[in-house]
Amino acid sequence: xxxxxxxxxxxxxxxxxxxxxxxxxxxxxxxxxxxxxxxxxxxxxxxxxxxxxxxxxxxxxxxxxxxxxxx
Amino acid sequence: xxxxxxxxxxxxxxxxxxxxxxxxxxxxxxxxxxxxxxxxxxxxxxxxxxxxxxxxxxxxxxxxxxxxxxxxxxxxxxxxxxxxxxxxxxxxxxxxxxxxxxxxxxxxxxxxxxxxxxxxxxxxxxxxxxxxxxxxxxxxxxxxxxxxxxxxxxxxxxxxxxxxxxxxxxxxxxxxxxxxxxxxxxxxxxxxxxxxxxxxxxxxxxxxxxxxxxxxxxxxxxxxxxxxxxxxxxxxxxxxxxxxxxxxxxxxxxxxxxxxxxxxxxxxxxxxxxxxxxxxxxxxxxxxxxxxxxxxxxxxxxxxxxxxxxxxxxxxxxxxxxxxxxxxxxxxxxxxxxxxxxxxxxxxxxxxxxxxxxxxxxxxxxxxxxxxxxxxxxxxxxxxxxxxxxxxxxxxxxxxxxxxxxxxxxxxxxxxxxxxxxxxxxxxxxxxxxxxxxxxxxxxxxxxxxxxxxxxxxxxxxxxxxxxxxxxxxxxxxxxxxxxxxxxxxxxxxxxxxxxxxxxxxxxxxxxxxxxxxxxxxx
Numbered sequence: 001x002x003x004x005x006x007x008x009x010x011x012x013x014x015x016x017x018x019x020x021x022x023x024x025x026x027x028x029x030x031x032x033x034x035x036x037x038x039x040x041x042x043x044x045x046x047x048x049x050x051x052x053x054x055x056x057x058x059x060x061x062x063x064x065x066x067x068x069x070x071x
Numbered sequence: 072x073x074x075x076x077x078x079x080x081x082x083x084x085x086x087x088x089x090x091x092x093x094x095x096x097x098x099x100x101x102x103x104x105x106x107x108x109x110x111x112x113x114x115x116x117x118x119x120x121x122x123x124x125x126x127x128x129x130x131x132x133x134x135x136x137x138x139x140x141x142x143x144x145x146x147x148x149x150x151x152x153x154x155x156x157x158x159x160x161x162x163x164x165x166x167x168x169x170x171x172x173x174x175x176x177x178x179x180x181x182x183x184x185x186x187x188x189x190x191x192x193x194x195x196x197x198x199x200x201x202x203x204x205x206x207x208x209x210x211x212x213x214x215x216x217x218x219x220x221x222x223x224x225x226x227x228x229x230x231x232x233x234x235x236x237x238x239x240x241x242x243x244x245x246x247x248x249x250x251x252x253x254x255x256x257x258x259x260x261x262x263x264x265x266x267x268x269x270x271x272x273x274x275x276x277x278x279x280x281x282x283x284x285x286x287x288x289x290x291x292x293x294x295x296x297x298x299x300x301x302x303x304x305x306x307x308x309x310x311x312x313x314x315x316x317x318x319x320x321x322x323x324x325x326x327x328x329x330x331x332x333x334x335x336x337x338x339x340x341x342x343x344x345x346x347x348x349x350x351x352x353x354x355x356x357x358x359x360x361x362x363x364x365x366x367x368x369x370x371x372x373x374x375x376x377x378x379x380x381x382x383x384x385x386x387x388x389x390x391x392x393x394x395x396x397x398x399x400x401x402x403x404x405x406x407x408x409x410x411x412x413x414x415x416x417x418x419x420x421x422x423x424x425x426x427x428x429x430x431x432x433x434x435x436x437x438x439x440x441x442x443x444x445x446x447x448x449x450x451x452x453x454x455x456x457x458x459x460x461x462x463x464x465x466x467x468x469x470x471x472x473x474x475x476x477x478x479x480x481x482x483x484x485x486x487x488x489x490x491x492x493x494x495x496x497x498x499x500x501x502x503x504x505x506x507x508x509x510x511x512x513x514x515x516x517x518x519x520x521x522x523x524x525x526x527x528x529x530x531x532x533x534x535x536x537x538x539x540x541x542x543x544x545x546x547x548x549x550x551x552x553x554x555x556x557x558x559x560x561x562x563x564x565x566x567x568x569x570x571x572x573x574x575x576x577x578x579x580x581x582x583x584x585x586x587x588x589x590x591x592x593x594x
Contacts, residue, residue, distance in 0.1 A: 028124045029110040035110055036594070037168045041164075042539055047158040048264075053294045055182060060322040067328065 084352045087117035087179060088448070090445055092581055099177050100584030111171070120179045120395070128175070129134025129168060129188045132194065136167070140197050143202035145219065148211075153205040159252040159267075160201065164261040166594050167194060170259045172291045174402050177582075182442035185398035185404035185431040189407035193255075196410060200251045203244050207299035219244075224357065225324075227317070228254055228287075228309040229485050230331060231461065232415030233377060233477070234350065236376075238357065242370035247418060248296060248320075249287045257549040258406065263547040267293060271319075280312035281519050282550040288316045302327045302360045304353060309333040309487050310522060329356040337482040338495065347477040356521035371467045375542060377508045378417045384408065392507040394433040394479055398442040399428065401450075405458035410460040413485065445581055448540075448579045451509040453500050455517040455548070457489045491522030501537070512541035513568075514549035519547050542571040561590060 025031055079095060088097040089591055102110050115121055140150050154161045171190050175183055205211055207219035226245040235245035256263045263283075267289030272278050273290055276285070290296050303326050305317040321328050333354045334342045354365050391397035391404070399407075402479065411421040435442060452458075460483055466472035488496040514530060517523055527543075534541045546562050547553035551560035569586050572578050580586055 001269065022130065026113065026129050028112050029172075032109050032166065032169050032172075035169075036107060039165060040162060043158075043161040046155070047162065055292055055294050056322050058311065058323065058325065061325065065327050068356065 083117075084115070085118055087115055087120060090177070090581055092579060092583055097177065097582060098584035099582055100586070101134075102587045103588055106592045112186065113172070114177065116179050116183070118339075120183055122441060124175075124183065124531065128171060132168060132191060136194060136198060136233075139198040140202065143199050143206075145202075145206045149205040149208075150202065152211045153208065153297070155200070156210060157252070157297070158293075159256050159263055159290070159295060162257040163263045164197070164201070166492055167259055169594055174400070178238050178400065180442060181398040181431050181435050181440055183399060185428050185442075186400045187201070188424045188431075189399060189403040190426045193406060194418040196414055196418055197251060197255055197418040199420070200246060200414070201428075203246055204251065204297045204299050208297040215575045220299060221301060224302060224304065224361075225326075226304040227308065227320075229304045229313075229333070230306045230414065231413060231481060231484070232303055232417055233374070233465070233480065234304075234353070235357070236373035236415070237354065237365045237367070238361065238363055239373055239417075240366060241361075241363045242293070242495075243361065243363070245341035245415070246300060247413065249290065250413065252290050252296060253283070253286045255410075261549060261551060262594065265552070267566035268550055276315070278380045279519055280315070281517070282548045282553070284308070284310065284312040284316045286549065287313075288319040291319055293325075300326075301529035302329075304331055304356070304357075306331045306333050306484075307335075307485050309335065309491050311456050318423070318493060327356075327360055329353050333484045335491075337487075337492070341480070343475070343478050346482055347474050350474065350477055350481060354468045367470060370473065373416045374465050374467050374473065375471075376422065378467070380411065380416070380421055380425060381461075381464050382391075383422075383429065386429065388507070389501070390432055390436060394436065395441045395443075395446070396432070396439065398431050398435050400443075401452070405452070408458040409460075409485070425519060447578070448511045449507065449509040450511040450513050451500070451504055451507060452513045452515060453489055453503075455486060455490050455515045455520055455524055456489075456499070457485045459503065460485050460488065487521075490517070490520060494526075497526060498533070500547075501533075504539070513538060514541055514543045516545045517548060518545055518553065541575065542568060542575075544568070561593075562587070 083095075087336040088095065090097055099114060102112065102114060104111055113121075115126060130382075130513070135488075136206055140147055144150050145209065158197075170188065174184055175191060183297060203219070203223065204214070207217065207223045209216055209220060210390070210587060222242050223244050224238070224248055225246055225248050226232075226235070226248040230247070232245045232247065235243065239245075245508040253264060253267065264286050268282055269289070270292040271285045271289035274289070277287075303320065303324055305320055305328060306328075307313050307317060317330055321330075329352075332346075334346055337343055337346075358364055387399070391399075407421075407424070416422075434440070461480055463476065463480060463483070465480055486492075488499055490497065504512070516527065530541070546560065553560075565585075565587070569580070572580070
């Protein structure tokens, strides 16, 4: 019984702490701040430095596919 | 310093601060950090609504976004790989909850609850599309053309998804090429799209055509369109600039392509006949390319579901126009309508959201709850903000009737009736004002839309003649750098509306803190 009480208390404590933690993140917009100040600049840097195909070097091959015939 | 009133403090804690300009009212503008638009803290909406927002909107949507990815992805690792590969994905969609925040700002009770369901549906449908892109993308699968790739049909984002229902039961997925990489990004994170506009101008295209067409082409210039389908259906988006988009797409995508025109001149029986022929030719092209015949049963099945959704929407519009009990805000209503009609019945999320919203709506009607009690005007947004497109059912009693209605539906494409559809259609505004019981017009003055430039003066004359209060909102769709030299387009738009309301209407704002604030760097 004592063990059960202790486990229940532990569960309640974790539940409360988790909810308090979530509330702090939610209320102070910490998720938004993390994304704006850390994640987005990091990803932007990655996309800016990414090697990309030179699309202009592709020929505009008009005859590659057969001409479509209308009924 | 004003003395604190403990009774008011308790009331504010329990119910949230009142929506009033008087001392002690909400001052939402003061919640923002300077420039970034991030929140110093979220609004305290009272105990019930704050915790509803935290658990049922903020938390619920974070969890369900992950569940949607697991549900729609063939392999969730592809989602991570796609995020790393595509700027429009990584830079845009991570802050999606802030999009909710902007759309639900200041809302309480039933309005908060119902509007969030529209957002939830839009996010779910967006994840559905993103996963379909990544499931099939050869770039994420070592160049392999897998089954998902072979069962995907790419189409321009203004080519309605309805056209592809005949292949849906055979496992074929319609994917609007630009809706997720371009259109939705502009709503969630307005920074991303500028890269694509700059890209297309960097190859020598002039900067003055519509930025929508520019961005759609720019995606291809930067090689940022997933390679997820073997065939493409393009269209002219009922716009001169988009003809060039189609040419660039043909060049860079380098796939079998069918150009399905949206006729510029319509409401003409001969043009309609031509349009019906073009649609049938497009269906023939899909049949030839996929090897799967047109299925009338599949077409009928999804059209009937779509018609039901349309009837639900009319039911909602009816309550919105004739009563004060409609619980959806303007932005959530308009975007839901645009997203759902364009993508069509590719997922069941529209129907599910609609049912939930109707339930809340009828609760408001029965209990006479006015979700927006401080409303002073009913404003209709017109021109280049097309949320009333496809305002019709499609008959399913015979193939011939279906085809005839489909042609009308196709010709009533986005922006036709409110921007580039000719005099008769753009002046449908007066009918819609009556239908929705509106007393004011917000004209979206898209400075780079050649279609609307010519009719500015005509509208001004009509507004005067009809004694209608109307204000113009100058903008260049997603390009915030065009309208104002100060590059603070949002602030400029706010200024125009505020000036109109104070100098012409002689009205005082409900929340003075929202008149002027700097959010020039915000998403």
